[in-house]
Amino acid sequence: MxxxxxxxxxxxxxxxxxxxxxxxxxxxxxxxxxxxxxxxxxxxxxxxxxxxxxxxxxxxxxxxxxxxxxxxxxxxxxxxxxxxxxxxxxxxxxxxxxxxxxxxxxxxxxxxxxxxxxxxxxxxxGINSHPTQTLSDLKTLSEKFEDFNGLKISIVGDLLHSRVAASFIEGFGKYGQKTNLFSPPFFKPKKLNLEIVNFYDDFEDCLKNSDVIMALRIQKERLKDLNVDFDEYASKYQINKRF
The missing domain is CATH 3.40.50.1370 (Aspartate/ornithine carbamoyltransferase)
Known part of the structure; x- marks a missing residue:
C-alpha cells in the first residue's frame, strides 16, 4: 500500500x-x-x-x-x-x-x-479521519476479546468533531459490527451510516447496552461558534461512579 x-x-x-x-x-x-x-x-x-x-x-x-x-x-x-x-x-x-x-x-x-x-x-x-488510531484501538480490543461478533462498543460525547470516532466506526464496521453512539443534539453528526451504527437518544440506555465504552473529550479547539455550557455537559454526560 x-x-x-x-x-x-x-x-x-x-x-x-x-x-x-x-x-x-x-x-x-x-x-x-x-x-x-x-x-x-x-x-x-x-x-x-x-x-x-x-x-x-x-x-x-x-x-x-x-x-x-x-x-x-x-x-x-x-x-x-x-x-x-x-x-x-x-x-x-x-x-x-x-x-x-x-x-x-x-x-x-x-x-x-x-x-x-x-x-x-x-x-x-481535521475532523475527518484518524486511521492509525483505529488500528491501535482494534489491536487493543483484540487483546481483550477473541471475537468481535456481537461485541457492543459505544462511543459517547463529541461525535460531531471526532475523527477518532469517524474512523473507528468505519473500521469496526469492516468486522460486520455496528457501533453504538450517543451524543447530545449539538454534538450529533449531520450524517450517520445506519448500516454500521446504532444511535441512542438516551445516555444511560446507551451505557447499559455496552461491553466497551469509548468516551470522547469535548474538542474545544473546533467548536468555533457553538455555544456549550461545559459544566452542564459534565454534570449530565460525564462517566463517573453513577455509571
Missing part, C-alpha cells in the same frame, strides 16, 4: 491481517527479535499539537531503526508565511522514504498527495 489516508483504503481482510500481524510483531519485540529497517528516513510534519500519536510514532520508529526528521512548524519557514504547497515541495526534494502528517485541514492531505513522490501516513486529519 502507498498512502494511508483513510481506514476505508483497507478491505476487511487487509484490516484483519494488519491486526494479526501486529501480534506477531509484539511477540518479536518482547523476544528482542525485531526486524530492523536500515537507512530508512521518515519525516514528521505535525501541524497540530500531539502527545500520544506523535510519541507513539517516534517510539515505533526507534524500535524499527527508522530515522525521524521532525519538521516543527514553529521552527520552519511556515512561521514566515511559507505555504503548505511550498513546504511540501521542499520536503519532496529530500531523499526520504515517507512522511507522517497531522493537520486540522483535510485539504492539506489532498495537496500532499498531488506533490509528494513518497508515501503519506495520516496521523490525524
Amino acid at each position: 502507498g498512502n494511508f489516508i483513510n481506514i476505508n483504503q483497507l478491505n476487511a481482510s487487509e484490516l484483519k491481517d494488519l491486526i494479526s500481524n501486529s501480534f506477531n510483531f509484539q511477540r518479536k519485540f518482547y523476544q528482542n527479535n525485531v526486524d530492523k529497517f536500515s537507512n530508512k528516513n521518515l519525516i514528521f510534519l505535525f501541524l497540530e499539537p500531539s502527545t500520544r500519536t506523535k510519541t507513539s510514532f517516534k517510539i515505533a520508529c526507534s524500535i524499527l531503526g527508522i530515522n525521524v526528521i521532525d519538521v516543527s512548524p514553529e521552527n520552519s519557514s511556515m512561521v514566515k508565511g511559507e505555504s503548505i504547497e511550498n513546504t511540501l515541495s521542499t520536503l519532496n526534494s529530500y531523499p526520504v522514504d515517507g512522511i507522517v502528517i497531522r493537520s486540522a485541514n483535510h485539504e492539506d492531505f489532498e495537496i500532499a498527495e498531488n506533490i509528494l513522490k513518497f508515501p503519506i501516513i495520516n496521523a490525524g486529519s
